[in-house]
Amino acid sequence: MNDSATVTGPPLSTVNEKHKYTVLKIKQCEFVGSFFTLDKIPRDPRPQIAFAGRSNVGKSTLLNSLVGQRKMARVSNTPGKTRSLNFFLINDRFNFVDLPGYGYAKVSKAERASWAKLIEGYLKTSEQLVGLVLLLDCRRDPNDDDLQMLEWLGESRLPTLIVVTKTDKLNRDKTARKLRQIETALGLPAIGFSSLSGTGKNELLAALGDLLNDR
Ligand SMILES: Nc1nc2c(ncn2[C@@H]2O[C@H](COP(=O)(O)OP(=O)(O)OP(=O)(O)O)[C@@H](O)[C@H]2O)c(=O)[nH]1
Numbered sequence: 001m002n003d004s005a006t007v008t009g010p011p012l013s014t015v016n017e018k019h020k021y022t023v024l025k026i027k028q029c030e031f032v033g034s035f036f037t038l039d040k041i042p043r044d045p046r047p048q049i050a051f052a053g054r055s056n057v058g059k060s061t062l063l064n065s066l067v068g069q070r071k072m073a074r075v076s077n078t079p080g081k082t083r084s085l086n087f088f089l090i091n092d093r094f095n096f097v098d099l100p101g102y103g104y105a106k107v108s109k110a111e112r113a114s115w116a117k118l119i120e121g122y123l124k125t126s127e128q129l130v131g132l133v134l135l136l137d138c139r140r141d142p143n144d145d146d147l148q149m150l151e152w153l154g155e156s157r158l159p160t161l162i163v164v165t166k167t168d169k170l171n172r173d174k175t176a177r178k179l180r181q182i183e184t185a186l187g188l189p190a191i192g193f194s195s196l197s198g199t200g201k202n203e204l205l206a207a208l209g210d211l212l213n214d215r
């Protein structure tokens, strides 16, 4: 199945010249289920791409924006909303996985520990996982939980995309500065993203398309 379409848009690193790249085209999306333990995850051979980040960073909103549906993944003003691994089958070909947000202070220590175990267990054992999208809020610095996440990812050598969310909250200059700061701190390229304005959507879809094609 061909999931790609060639469009004209800004290249990954500069915005001056027009550049052609291939964007993943999402034609179909189906909710598979919510899974609270690793043994419940369906044994499906299709590739998975997971979305991780601190609670409230905008994972579910970003997923809804990518698939063009407002209510596919649950979004709430209450942080800590996503407590399970939520699977969405895309184009009948691969799965997007919405992970529980980490680091939310107002849940019990025991619950935080059990989420961490679930996320770490999933990242370390899923054979279908081909890449991870790590979301960071443009108004915050990466914290210990984010760095822990990157350490696990480094250990597992999983291809990782950094997405800096809610860029509509900062002006252009501040956003550019923040992106550079995060890229320097983490040693990885970062994509600025806003689900309100749609900024970064095609760039992220292009990077996701590459991840799936490189497999
Ligand atoms: N201004 C702005 N607000 C956003 C953006 N993305 C998400 N939000 C808001 O941020 C809040 C949290 O978004 P969610 O998508 O639920 O965050 P999450 O990372 O899935 O949170 P958990 O499920 O708790 O891990 C919601 O109120 C969203 O409307 C964005 O790009 N811009």
Ligand SMILES: [Mg+2]
Residues within 6 Å of the ligand: 059, 060, 061, 074, 075, 081, 082, 098, 101
């Ligand atoms: Mg969520």
